Amino acid sequence: MEHLSNNTLASLNGKLPLPAYRLADNKPQIGIVHLGPGAFFRGHQAFYTDKALQHGGDWAISAVSMRSADVSQALMPQDGLYTLAVLDAETSYQIIGSIQEVLIATEHYAEVFARLTAPTTRYVTMTITEKGYCLNTAGELDLQHPHIQHDLTLNNKAVTAIGLLARALAVRYQHNIAPFCVISCDNLTDNGHKLRRALISFAAQSDPALANWLEQQLISPCTMVDSITPATDDALRANVTAAIGLIDNWPIKREAFVQWVIEDILPADRPAWQQVGVIYAADVSAFEKAKLRLLNAPHSTLAYMGYLLGHETVYDAMQDAQLVQHIQQMVELELIPSFQAPVELNPHHYSAAIFARFCNPAIRHLLAQIAWDGSQKMPMRILPAIQDNLAAGRSIQHLASCLAAWFLFIRQRAREGEKLVDPLAEQLLAVAAKCQGEAAHDVALFLAIEAVFPAALSQDAAFVTAVISSYQAISTLVAQRAANKQANQRNNTQLSGAL
Structure with a gap:
């Protein structure tokens, strides 16, 4: 049996919802880098962006795993495509095509850094769990955290999301490229403000001018995300294979309910998220x-x-x-x-x-x-x-x-x-x-x-x-x-x- 991929996608036409933009001649280019391509991201932000891409725009996603190779090994042979199973009274299936590539920071550091510093990358989204922000009990960047200490040594490759993003922002600053908008999608109280302060705090340790630039220009909205997304199991893989007639290395399942609320401070140049159900609110x-x-x-x-x-x-x-x-x-x-x-x-x-x-x-x-x-x-x-x-x-x-x-x-x-x-x-x-x-x-x-x-x-x-x-x-x-x-x-x- 064949695998799900760009080459087999057209065979599913008429059977279930497909990313039509993947079948078009002019496919969208990467405009978003996402850190932490776990199940929740693939059932949530990638799902919303897939729907937004049906309205056009260069908002394809470069998904970056900080360490694990599992998602990359599963999805790259499938050209980033995967099946989303929505579990309700009846299970429905759809193919998500918003992920164009899956990189591993430890193995593809140069490529990841190139994506983060490219002018075409206008958004960075994150699902790295609460611990990935390296914050102390006061909600500020823990400058004594061993991984943050490692990243503050400039000749080291960054191992934290904060260090990686701060370094990429430093390069954008040096080349007069506007900072990307960075969006936390983790269950972290006041997540956007804490992320913004963490990046500025990291930058201030070595370059006050960079920190001042970020204070003036960095946009990091607070968000609220919600949808129950259980782990993939063999039963899901078997059900997906039966439903689409193709092998999918890593399908995702979630409940029908899904919600994304974003603080209404994004630049005008944004994916068509609002048209597909994202709520923009003055106070998240x-x-x-x-x-x-x-x-x-x-x-x-x-x-x-x-x-x-x-x-x-x-x-x-x-x-x-x-x-x-x-x-x-x-x-x-x-x-x-x-x-x-x-x-x-x-x-x-x-x-x-x-x-x-x-x-x-x-x-x-x-x-x-x-x-x-x-x-x-x-x-x-x-x-x-x-x-x-x-x-x-x-x-x-x-x-x-x-x-x-x-x-x-x-x-x-x-x-x-x-x-x-x-x-x-x-x-x-x-x-x-x-x-x-x-x-x-x-x-x-x-x-x-x-x-x-x-x-x-x-x-x-x-x-x-x-x-x-x-x-x-x-x-x-x-x-x-x-x-x-x-x-x-x-x-x-x-x-x-x-x-």
């Missing part, structure tokens, strides 16, 4: 906060507590009535009261829609995958709501359960010898090794991690008490569930023997 922070608090916070809580209770996927966890009730109470009692929703959004309806999305049986989103990088997610998804509620004298007990469940999750991974995917994995596992199962002792060890918990919070008596109480309660619940499961297994065995 309200949308961002709504998503972080009503989707991301429950998602992380569901992941850690669900995993501890023996569930595998979000859908599985949503069948646990006790767990769902706990998270719904967290939303109603502690999350919705913690922020002012944008006027365009009813937080109760928005939350109900999110829970409905979690219940989609077609989405097999692994809890263990959502649990990745907790040390980066907790300061964005959970701690701000806790701090706001403490300041206002509101309850934090349910929010504290997410932190407690995260601590217990780390302990369980350590006991089972399973890999912990987190930039602070070594430190977190070292803390877990010192835990004794006594709530106050264990919680104190975790709250002492300064890279996650600000001192003022970790020393707040009400906060500490809430986390200790949740830690004990969840430990007890997990033990009870395990005992009940063993008892049921014994009863089933006895019943089987009797029959």
